[in-house]
Amino acid sequence: MTSHVLLSISGLHKAFGGLIAVNQMQFDICEGEIIGLLGPNGSGKTTVINLISGALSPNDGKVVLDGKDITNLPAHKISHAGIARTFQLVRILPDLDCIENIEAGLAYRTKPLWGHDAHTAAYELLERIGLEKHAHTPAGDLTYIDQKRLELGRALALQPKLLLLDEWLAGLNPSELQDGITLVRKLKHEGLTIIMVEHVMDAIRSLCDRCVVMNAGAKIADGSPDAVLSDGEVIRAYLGDSHA
């Protein structure tokens, strides 16, 4: 692949007291790529997302976005640099209505929109994620899948270069899951670069160009979904020695 590297992580290290959550992580992601970040529970995937998005700062290592060092920047500056995220446990603004939830993403980005422009743009975005009929519903009243859509919409409102989805497809029923996969695929066609932490294998196989697998804070595999899912060490990490 000749396209240029959008995000480059090297030597990333994070410890919480004696627990090493992320240990010498490194990977690159090219523009337009979707990579899946996999690993058993507690392997440090969400911590990596938190380190990239600035929710946590690493003890060591570097995060470079589009040639710019964003390590240790506060979260709002990383958001301005072009990274948007969703959360493992969905986080919407429950007392605000859906339009306002999207406007939250529009009003403080690098090219902010406010007032009438923001209202129009927010409505267009709601149409894109299929929530236009809930424009004035308080976000707390939405169903789970709609809250997830809304959270994604808010992230998209930031016009990110890189989108981080932390188990965005988790907890959906089979038909909702198909809707979710279709929505992410649409984003992929629009050329967005995405890192998704995911356990849903169907989604990973159908969406990801590449997978990075973590275990106990370190990277144990990096390659195409089929290759990493048949990798001996990956199977051992998930299922134990007897299955490898």
Next chain:
Amino acid sequence: MSILTADTLKPIAIGAVIFAALAFLPSLVDNYYMSLAISVASFAVLATAWSMFSGPTRYISLATVVFFGIGAYTVAVLGELMPFALVLVCAGLVGTVIALLVGFSTLRLAGVYFVIFTFGLTELVRQVVSWHEVNVTREMGRYVFLDITQNDIYWQLLALFAVLLLTGFILGRSRLGFALRIIGEDETVAKHCGIDVTRIKIALFVLSALFMTLTGAIMAPRWTYIDPVIAFNPMLSFQVVIMALLGGPRRLLGPLLGVIPLTLLFEVLTANFPNHFSILLGCVFMVIVYLLPNGVIGLYEKYRPPKKRSHTPNSTKSGETPA
């Protein structure tokens, strides 16, 4: 984008008429009612200013009296040295600087730690001022003899309240005000939306403290004698919190709905039960928290006919979905 559009001009015009009418109050009522009006006006400014920061962010500050007292002391120290308008400017500056210091050092604290810190701050400031008075000036109290009448105080407070409401009105329609609401909903989301959360919280804390300081400065001439125990009485901070909570701190005019009944109630209590005031205040506090957790405004919003826009298909199952 301008603030002066049809739907903003109307409330501003109505507000202007009401304030103009209120300015004639001194020619209509006697001294007792003027003194009551001053109490209402000063608490109205304090509770509204408190809510401006604490309403959206949900940070409960007990530092109201710190800024109020600082304003009063600035007048006591500088009152006879320069014109009163200049004294007010100085008080505003001192309040702003101290609010900035407090803001930078505490707004990273969350929840109960912030409450405790602000309460401790009151004690700290009072002790520092006492220490200074005992060791440096060697006089515990100060006299404020200024040529300022009760009516002057009333008009100043009225003007301050008008400016505060206008500020809050503009703020509520600004990006800054929207950012505050987002912070109140979820600070983490706010950060990841590109909002510099710390800077915005400090800005609002300072703005709110500025109005509290000016209230203290305007009220100082009414006392004639002040000492640290009077100027930094923590009871005031609690009263302001109760009033704002009773009214509803998340709406601009909410606190006012708590200020009016409670100022009158406190007046009755201090007049009739001076020795049991604290106990009764505590009871009032508990009753409000139990019965009106969202304030009078919340009660009104609960029982008024639902707005049209909430008749979406989804609203039928709103009770079942997790908040």
